Amino acid sequence: MTDSKRRTLLKGSLAAGSVGVAVGAGLLRPGQALADWNAAAFQARDVPTALTKLLGSETAEMSARIKIKVPDIAENGAVVPVTVETDLPGVTSISIIAVDNPIPLVASFELAESAMPFVSTRIKMAKTSDVIAVVRAGDRLYKNAQNVKVTVGGC
């Protein structure tokens, strides 16, 4: 590396924060700020890896008892409202996956006993794809899917 290049790199590091630049360059994993954050799952590029790293298994039983409320058509992929609700008993976690996103796993929620099996948030979607909700209930995994047509991708 030439001196001038190194200087540019240094400047960039100072401007954006060295961690951020290292992350952007793929040198560092952005799990450092938080030890508990499951970097392997939240940086996985495919659904089976994400599920295995997050929940210990990539297979889940389809269940119509999981209701996923999403728009049929999302004009703006940067803001897609997703609500997941189920009447399955003993729910301890709910995870939301946008299948065709570069990084499919978007969010995972750990529910204490007092929490109702309900979460609602807004996610980014790169393109038309299924949104999968995976629910852990009584040590078993269940899932359901709902397709969202994305007009303008927002990743």
Add this chain to the structure above:
Amino acid sequence: MSEMKIRAKLSGDETTVKCLMSHPMENGQRKDSKTGDLIAAHFIQEVICKTKDRIVLTASWNGGVSKNPYLSFKFKGGAVGDPVEIIWTDNQGKTERATALIS
């Protein structure tokens, strides 16, 4: 300055919490339209939701959650006047917390 907005409302025996956070949620894959440089990843990684110091829900996120994130959840056992506290931590180690009372 805390930019977080929380509303917690009791209906029957269920408290519904709605929260809006202020955060860029950069996924680290977007490029600056002028310079072409990658914009550094900057997103909330963890959100802890508590009532009366007991955790109700913990969320783990990445940059796939929309900018200025919205989160809603429900829990049982709340009473009018109880505090609901939400704390987030992002990948750059920044943290923010806010509390609202159940109405």
